[in-house]
Amino acid sequence: MGEHLPILQVILPLIAAPVCLLIRHGTVCWLITTLVSWLCLAIAVLLLLQALDGGAVRYQLGSWVAPWGIEYVVDRLNGFILVIVAAIGAVVAPYALRSVAEELPERQIGLFYVMYLLCLSGLLGITITGDAFNVFVFLEISSLSSYALISMGRHRKALHAAYQYLVMGTIGATFFLLGVGLLYLMTGTLNMADLAEQLKPLAGSRIVLAAFGFIVVGMGLKLAVFPLHLWLPNAYAHAPSAVSVFLAGTATKVSLYVVLRFIFTVFGFEFSFAGQPFGPALLILAIAGVVVCSLVAIYQDDVKRLLAWSSVAQIGYMLLGLSFATALGLQAGLLHIFNHALMKAGLFLAMGCVFLRLGSCRLEAIAGVGRQMPWTMTGFLLCGLSLIGVPLTAGFVSKWYLVLAALEKGWWPVAALIVLTSLLAVVYIWKVVEAAWFRDPPGTAGRVGEAPLVMLVPLWIVVAANVWFGFETSGSVDVAKAAALALMGAVE
Amino acid sequence: MSGGLLIALALLIPLAGAGLIALSGRWPNLRETVTIITAVLLFAVNLLLAIEFIGGETPVLRVLEPVEGVPIAFAIEPLGMLFGLVASFLWIVTSFYSIGYMRANGEARQTRFYACFALALGATMAVAFSGNLLTTFIGYEALTLTTYPLVTHHGDAKSVRAGRTYLGILLGTSIALLLPGIVATWMLAGTLDFRAGGILSGTASDGVVLLLLGLYMFGIGKAALMPIHRWLPAAMVAPTPVSALLHAVAVVKAGVFVALKVIVYVFGIDLLNSSGAGALLVWIATITLVVASVVALTKDNLKARLAYSTVSQLAYVVLAGALATQWGILGGGMHIAMHAFGKITLFFCAGAIYTALHKTEISDMQGIGRAMPVTMLAFLIGALSVAGLPPGGGTWSKWYIALAAAETGQLIIVGALMLSTLLNIAYFMPIVARAWFTPRAIHPARSAGAMAAPDGGEGLKEAPLFCLIPLSLTALGCIVLFVFAGELQAFLAPMIDGLSTKGR
Numbered sequence: 001m002g003e004h005l006p007i008l009q010v011i012l013p014l015i016a017a018p019v020c021l022l023i024r025h026g027t028v029c030w031l032i033t034t035l036v037s038w039l040c041l042a043i044a045v046l047l048l049l050q051a052l053d054g055g056a057v058r059y060q061l062g063s064w065v066a067p068w069g070i071e072y073v074v075d076r077l078n079g080f081i082l083v084i085v086a087a088i089g090a091v092v093a094p095y096a097l098r099s100v101a102e103e104l105p106e107r108q109i110g111l112f113y114v115m116y117l118l119c120l121s122g123l124l125g126i127t128i129t130g131d132a133f134n135v136f137v138f139l140e141i142s143s144l145s146s147y148a149l150i151s152m153g154r155h156r157k158a159l160h161a162a163y164q165y166l167v168m169g170t171i172g173a174t175f176f177l178l179g180v181g182l183l184y185l186m187t188g189t190l191n192m193a194d195l196a197e198q199l200k201p202l203a204g205s206r207i208v209l210a211a212f213g214f215i216v217v218g219m220g221l222k223l224a225v226f227p228l229h230l231w232l233p234n235a236y237a238h239a240p241s242a243v244s245v246f247l248a249g250t251a252t253k254v255s256l257y258v259v260l261r262f263i264f265t266v267f268g269f270e271f272s273f274a275g276q277p278f279g280p281a282l283l284i285l286a287i288a289g290v291v292v293c294s295l296v297a298i299y300q301d302d303v304k305r306l307l308a309w310s311s312v313a314q315i316g317y318m319l320l321g322l323s324f325a326t327a328l329g330l331q332a333g334l335l336h337i338f339n340h341a342l343m344k345a346g347l348f349l350a351m352g353c354v355f356l357r358l359g360s361c362r363l364e365a366i367a368g369v370g371r372q373m374p375w376t377m378t379g380f381l382l383c384g385l386s387l388i389g390v391p392l393t394a395g396f397v398s399k400w401y402l403v404l405a406a407l408e409k410g411w412w413p414v415a416a417l418i419v420l421t422s423l424l425a426v427v428y429i430w431k432v433v434e435a436a437w438f439r440d441p442p443g444t445a446g447r448v449g450e451a452p453l454v455m456l457v458p459l460w461i462v463v464a465a466n467v468w469f470g471f472e473t474s475g476s477v478d479v480a481k482a483a484a485l486a487l488m489g490a491v492e
Numbered sequence: 493m494s495g496g497l498l499i500a501l502a503l504l505i506p507l508a509g510a511g512l513i514a515l516s517g518r519w520p521n522l523r524e525t526v527t528i529i530t531a532v533l534l535f536a537v538n539l540l541l542a543i544e545f546i547g548g549e550t551p552v553l554r555v556l557e558p559v560e561g562v563p564i565a566f567a568i569e570p571l572g573m574l575f576g577l578v579a580s581f582l583w584i585v586t587s588f589y590s591i592g593y594m595r596a597n598g599e600a601r602q603t604r605f606y607a608c609f610a611l612a613l614g615a616t617m618a619v620a621f622s623g624n625l626l627t628t629f630i631g632y633e634a635l636t637l638t639t640y641p642l643v644t645h646h647g648d649a650k651s652v653r654a655g656r657t658y659l660g661i662l663l664g665t666s667i668a669l670l671l672p673g674i675v676a677t678w679m680l681a682g683t684l685d686f687r688a689g690g691i692l693s694g695t696a697s698d699g700v701v702l703l704l705l706g707l708y709m710f711g712i713g714k715a716a717l718m719p720i721h722r723w724l725p726a727a728m729v730a731p732t733p734v735s736a737l738l739h740a741v742a743v744v745k746a747g748v749f750v751a752l753k754v755i756v757y758v759f760g761i762d763l764l765n766s767s768g769a770g771a772l773l774v775w776i777a778t779i780t781l782v783v784a785s786v787v788a789l790t791k792d793n794l795k796a797r798l799a800y801s802t803v804s805q806l807a808y809v810v811l812a813g814a815l816a817t818q819w820g821i822l823g824g825g826m827h828i829a830m831h832a833f834g835k836i837t838l839f840f841c842a843g844a845i846y847t848a849l850h851k852t853e854i855s856d857m858q859g860i861g862r863a864m865p866v867t868m869l870a871f872l873i874g875a876l877s878v879a880g881l882p883p884g885g886g887t888w889s890k891w892y893i894a895l896a897a898a899e900t901g902q903l904i905i906v907g908a909l910m911l912s913t914l915l916n917i918a919y920f921m922p923i924v925a926r927a928w929f930t931p932r933a934i935h936p937a938r939s940a941g942a943m944a945a946p947d948g949g950e951g952l953k954e955a956p957l958f959c960l961i962p963l964s965l966t967a968l969g970c971i972v973l974f975v976f977a978g979e980l981q982a983f984l985a986p987m988i989d990g991l992s993t994k995g996r
Contacts, residue, residue, distance in 0.1 A: 385637070388663075388667075389667065390633050390637065390663075391558075391626075391629055391630040391633050391634075392558075392630055392634070396558075397558055397559060399671070400559045400671075400675065401559070403671065403672055403675045404675050404678070404679065407672075407675055407676055407679050408679065415672055415675070416668075416672065419667050419668045419669075419671055419672055420668055422667055423663075423664050423667060423668060426659070426660070426663055426664070426667075430656070430659065434652055434656075437647075438644065438647055438652045470558060471555075471556045471558045471564065472556055472558075473557070473558050473559065477559070477560065481560075
């Protein structure tokens with residue numbers, strides 16, 4: 001059993017999806033989904049522990065030997081990402097029960113869980129596979145299911161948002177496929193480890209360079225790198241609450257993982273950073289993204305949309321860490337993937353609770369909600385403080401390492417920018433806080449009660465994690481460091 | 493009891509107190525009893541710690557390591573011990589005062605008020621006992637956030653605006669300046685511990701030292717150096733007990749305390765002298781203390797005048813540190829305690845005047861000395877102490893600071909200090925004089941608010957005893973400190989002993 005963990009990680013949700021399709025009964029599907037998500041988390045943790053102890057875990061599908069067969073590889077980097085994805089999945093699943101029942105028509109509820117399981121399986125598959133084409137396959141599974149999930153949003157605009165995402169996501173996936181095709185053309189292999197070997201003598205090739213471009217831009221679209229982010233705010237704002245939480249915590253992180261995997265493992269550090277001005281280009285885009293999107297976030301009236309813009313800005317921080325092209329920078333970026341998943345999931349969870357009670361997340365609608373839903377909004381506040389980077393929260397640890405990495409490079413202005421832009425986060429988080437606590441509720445609305453426990457508990461688990469990983473960081477910092485060193489060590 | 497445990501208790505007691513206060517919110521008498529007990533326990537723990545410390549122990553406590561190589565650590569040193577003692581003692585007094593003030597003024601949301609107060613004291617303890625810069629930073633930020641609900645207590649548009657200024661400046665400067673300063677210190681020195689003689693010497697060029705000093709001094713917004721002092725007058729929208737303990741003692745003293753600690757234990761006064769960075773800071777502090785005094789003169793609102801006076805007095809402490817001599821450090825450390833007692837008395841009086849007579853503007857306070865003789869006497873003592881005149885404790889701290897300025901040969905600074913003392917007298921004494929020597933004005937419209945005022949302007953009308961006794965106690969404290977300043981000096985002496993071994 002133990003040696004089959006890598007395939008179980010993907011196949012469990014993949015099989016559970018058609019099972020749910022046959023059952024169709026909302027609550028039963030929910031139960032299956034929840035159980036499967038928790039199992040996935042357990043498997044992911046076991047895999048990460050194995051990878052941390054004894055090096056990469058390799059699994060040959062159908063015993064076809066790599067590089068001919070498809071190989072699943074779990075090393076420190078993707079073991080870390082697997083845990084993030086599975087953990088967010090495990091938190092969202094129980095939360096979805098009430099949230100989905102409220103936001104979706106009855107007959108769609110079973111289908112929702114089908115799509116959700118497919119999406120989870122796709123994201124886990126992208127992360128675990130060691131095969132470049134297999135990444136594309138799972139990318140499509142997760143993308144198609146997420147288009148469907150987003151379109152289930154209550155408002156008709158959700159359809160438009162899903163369509164927008166569909167167009168952009170398809171372009172991204174096509175670019176990625178073109179890149180992989182070019183690599184196959186040059187090397188005749190699709191296994192990542194094998195690709196890395198075969199590409200070494202081809203460093204000067206223009207075709208390889210083109211493949212690099214296609215893959216990075218293609219994944220950049222899915223990752224919502226500024227300025228390829230325009231699909232994201234609509235998608236997050238109009239999707240059902242549970243979907244916003246899930247996607248905000250996982251989808252962009254997995255795309256970023258793919259970029260890292262290709263840059264470091266497949267193309268190699270030398271090719272990516274030394275051979276071309278990739279680092280500076282990334283730096284500029286990251287900074288532009290952080291500044292512009294934080295500013296845009298300040299001017300949003302809808303909290304979910306505000307958080308979505310903030311997500312794009314936060315992706316900038318992760319890329320910033322990457323663009324330093326140092327072990328410390330990479331560590332900071334990886335750490336921020338983890339910490340940002342925690343804080344943004346918490347913020348969206350809280351907004352899901354508010355949406356359940358009020359049917360809206362607009363600032364004028366949530367006026368005074370802090371008094372009526374104190375637990376929810378306190379959770380929001382704590383995750384917001386984490387986003388700002390207040391000490392004793394996870395966000396502070398991220399910020400510390402980012403600033404440290406910038407100073408290590410001697411880039412004072414970048415360090416200054418990191419801290420200045422986190423002040424913009426103060427502004428947009430405090431807009432929500434002031435509305436929730438200091439404004440009077442709109443006259444038309446009656447008093448609303450606190451969110452149900454089945455939603456509050458997941459929220460507070462995430463809140464507790466935000467605080468926990470703010471001072472007991474061996475689980476996050478050490479793993480991020482090990483992963484960063486492994487990535488850098490592979491090339492130095 | 494071991495020292496580490498005592499430090500842990502000092503941090504946990506206010507937290508537990510806040511929890512119990514929140515739970516007992518439905519029974520006001522129980523809630524206030526919990527507050528008082530928590531405050532007394534906290535002071536007792538501080539006393540025990542001080543006894544251990546005087547006995548030669550240096551208690552330490554290490555908890556966890558949130559970022560690699562830098563643990564959350566607490567350690568006792570003289571200045572922090574003094575700060576902890578002063579803050580926890582004055583919390584007891586303020587708690588009694590709060591009961592009188594909050595009930596007499598019928599304030600809403602009192603449970604949140606008392607709970608946040610306890611949390612703020614917990615954060616203050618964390619700052620006071622912090623053993624490295626990271627821990628200081630954690631406590632510092634926690635103090636900002638826990639006092640925000642107190643500043644915005646009334647919840648109206650005005651307090652929300654003030655809250656924005658408060659949070660914006662304090663959080664903004666600490667994240668944008670202090671945090672990079674700390675990270676840079678870690679890069680340069682490889683440690684963030686507070687060590688006698690400093691950790692930065694020999695690690696950075698003079699230019700970098702100057703830059704770092706700037707990051708620290710303006711990053712520590714709670715020290716209210718101009719031009720980042722705006723948050724302090726803004727914070728005056730809070731109920732007066734908050735202004736008294738937090739914005740005259742805990743929060744602002746946390747600011748200058750950290751500033752002084754950074755100067756002594758991170759830079760080291762030798763480095764400050766040799767790099768020339770101190771000289772610039774001396775000027776910034778001096779300008780702040782003169783300008784703030786002048787601004788205080790122009791304020792008619794009593795609390796606003798007191799706030800600007802605080803800005804000015806805080807600059808004394810920063811100046812004392814920046815002079816980078818033994819007398820300066822000693823004077824700065826003493827001024828933290830002296831000014832705490834003086835200014836809290838003044839705020840207590842301001843609150844008592846508001847509670848009894850509903851007056852906030854100085855121009856309305858004609859003849860109130862006859863209605864509130866005890867309050868106005870306490871006000872006089874507090875004012876004398878803050879201005880640095882006998883029989884107030886402030887005499888001694890200002891004396892040492894002036895001595896330090898003279899020792900460095902900067903006569904202009906000595907002159908500025910004298911000028912500032914004159915200004916202090918100029919903005920305090922008219923209040924006292926108006927209260928005693930002008931006939932009481934009758935404002936029917938205004939005094940209508942004061943319910944039981946059939947006296948028509950004559951007769952006693954003091955604030956409730958819960959207000960009156962605390963302010964008398966702190967006024968007495970000012971005089972006690974004047975008499976026992978020698979003990980205070982001996983207590984702080986190890987701080988500068990550490991310096992003198994460093995080859996002066």
